Amino acid sequence: MHLLCINRSIYIAYILKEKLRKLWKQPSRQQAKRFLYDLYAFMEKDVKKLHKEAIVWDCHNDLEYRVLYKGLDIGERLPGGHVDIKRLKEGGVDVQVVALFIQNYLYPDKSAWQAFKLLRAMKKAIDKNSDSVELARTGSDVERIVSEGKIALPLAIERDHAIEDSLELLRKFHELGVSFLTLTHNVSHGWADSSKGPPKWNGLNELGHKVIKEMNRIGMVIDVSYVSDKTFYDVIKISENCWGRSCRSWSRYVSTYPFTCGNPWSP
Numbered sequence: 001m002h003l004l005c006i007n008r009s010i011y012i013a014y015i016l017k018e019k020l021r022k023l024w025k026q027p028s029r030q031q032a033k034r035f036l037y038d039l040y041a042f043m044e045k046d047v048k049k050l051h052k053e054a055i056v057w058d059c060h061n062d063l064e065y066r067v068l069y070k071g072l073d074i075g076e077r078l079p080g081g082h083v084d085i086k087r088l089k090e091g092g093v094d095v096q097v098v099a100l101f102i103q104n105y106l107y108p109d110k111s112a113w114q115a116f117k118l119l120r121a122m123k124k125a126i127d128k129n130s131d132s133v134e135l136a137r138t139g140s141d142v143e144r145i146v147s148e149g150k151i152a153l154p155l156a157i158e159r160d161h162a163i164e165d166s167l168e169l170l171r172k173f174h175e176l177g178v179s180f181l182t183l184t185h186n187v188s189h190g191w192a193d194s195s196k197g198p199p200k201w202n203g204l205n206e207l208g209h210k211v212i213k214e215m216n217r218i219g220m221v222i223d224v225s226y227v228s229d230k231t232f233y234d235v236i237k238i239s240e241n242c243w244g245r246s247c248r249s250w251s252r253y254v255s256t257y258p259f260t261c262g263n264p265w266s267p
């Protein structure tokens with residue numbers, strides 16, 4: 001289903017590119033104007049149709065901070081930012097990944113505590129708005145939730161140090177509903193090198209290998225945003241499941257599309 005959407009997006013993007021190229025070849029201002037009207041009609045009809053038919057994902061949002069620290073209700077139209085349930089519906093977004101962002105200075109022993117706090121706040125917000133949104137743990141959850149006319153909210157942890165170098169904590173977060181983990185942010189911590197700063201482990205160290213294997217086993221999505229080149233290639237070598245890049249990142253540009261395969265979760 002998602003692969004189909006990506007292929008169709010590529011097709012529409014290709015047509016748009018071709019049409020825009022032709023714009024520069026219009027002989028007069030008047031003809032160029034008419035051309036733009038046609039282009040607008042094409043976008044109104046075909047692009048909106050595609051957007052409506054596809055399962056539309058936004059793979060990264062830091063909404064949870066305002067939920068926890070400002071007590072905002074995502075069911076209301078929020079005074080700032082870009083995202084709340086009303087605006088997700090208006091924008092035709094079906095899946096919103098919420099990233100629980102953990103600051104560096106909380107490492108090594110307070111980052112899990114912060115992640116649990118954000119997780120609890122976000123789950124409370126989801127429960128409060130259960131008529132419109134639902135926590136999604138798997139790809140099948142996403143398809144079911146969207147088919148019921150609701151918005152699926154998978155949860156991610158942004159920054160590896162939330163697990164405080166512990167496979168037990170990784171499993172705990174997954175058990176509680178977290179299904180994505182960004183391997184690093186812009187600092188290298190206990191088991192993976194970030195693309196920012198000098199390498200500490202030359203990619204993934206022994207624990208990093210174990211983390212990837214464990215994420216494969218329990219069915220978590222590996223997010224390679226921010227990682228160093230070597231960490232990226234180590235992940236490709238070790239991981240038996242797919243990986244993705246969800247966020248703007250310091251790492252080098254590796255892919256035109258945020259995820260390399262349709263369903264990021266294991267069946």
Ligand SMILES: [Zn+2]
Pocket residue numbers: 060061062099101158247
């Ligand atoms: Zn973020």
